[in-house]
Amino acid sequence: MAGRICREVRKCDPEVLETVIEIAVGIARQNVEGRSIGALFVVGAEEEALKRSKPLILDPLAHHPKEVKDIRDANVQGTIKELAKLDGAFVINGEGYVLSAARYIEVSAREIDLPMGFGSRHMAAASISKETDAVAVVVSESDSVVRIFDDGTLVAEIITGIGDLEMIKPHIKGDYEKIVEKDLNLTMIVKRS
Numbered sequence: 001m002a003g004r005i006c007r008e009v010r011k012c013d014p015e016v017l018e019t020v021i022e023i024a025v026g027i028a029r030q031n032v033e034g035r036s037i038g039a040l041f042v043v044g045a046e047e048e049a050l051k052r053s054k055p056l057i058l059d060p061l062a063h064h065p066k067e068v069k070d071i072r073d074a075n076v077q078g079t080i081k082e083l084a085k086l087d088g089a090f091v092i093n094g095e096g097y098v099l100s101a102a103r104y105i106e107v108s109a110r111e112i113d114l115p116m117g118f119g120s121r122h123m124a125a126a127s128i129s130k131e132t133d134a135v136a137v138v139v140s141e142s143d144s145v146v147r148i149f150d151d152g153t154l155v156a157e158i159i160t161g162i163g164d165l166e167m168i169k170p171h172i173k174g175d176y177e178k179i180v181e182k183d184l185n186l187t188m189i190v191k192r193s
Contacts, residue, residue: 016096017043017135019071024137027084028144028160038141040089040121045134046099049091053103056088061101071096107131112152115171125149157189
């Protein structure tokens with residue numbers, strides 16, 4: 001899935017990005033079932049992402065050893081889903097270790113053109129992906145859609161559940177492709193390169 005979304009996966013392993021997307025889809029599916037939660041994941045370019053952000057609260061992940069923060073570990077994934085209830089972004093390095101949580105992204109929104117209705121989480125994701133080589137993954141609190149930003153541009157939207165495909169109005173500018181994954185019960189809308 002990650003290879004289809006970001007043709008040139010920046011400074012991160014495609015498996016790491018795929019895992020982050022799977023976690024984001026899991027959070028979005030929880031939103032459909034109960035209370036809505038938004039989330040922002042900044043993947044790769046971790047040094048730059050950390051320089052361009054600051055903690056909103058005492059960081060719950062900061063002083064744990066790297067070895068216990070591997071995004072591929074089921075316990076870490078459960079922790080992330082719980083910490084997503086807090087405000088702020090997760091910073092994940094290109095190797096798949098969650099370095100920080102609950103971070104405020106401090107980047108310029110100049111030259112970022114988002115569709116009307118997108119909030120500050122989407123603006124932060126677009127901006128950090130524009131200013132760094134990171135890829136940003138957002139779980140929208142309002143509509144439970146997972147959106148991926150690369151180089152300041154919305155490159156993919158993942159709608160959990162297939163639903164009526166004609167009702168889906170993508171926010172991606174330019175040419176895109178709708179991909180229905182019936183076995184996963186989701187629809188991906190991916191920008192064409």
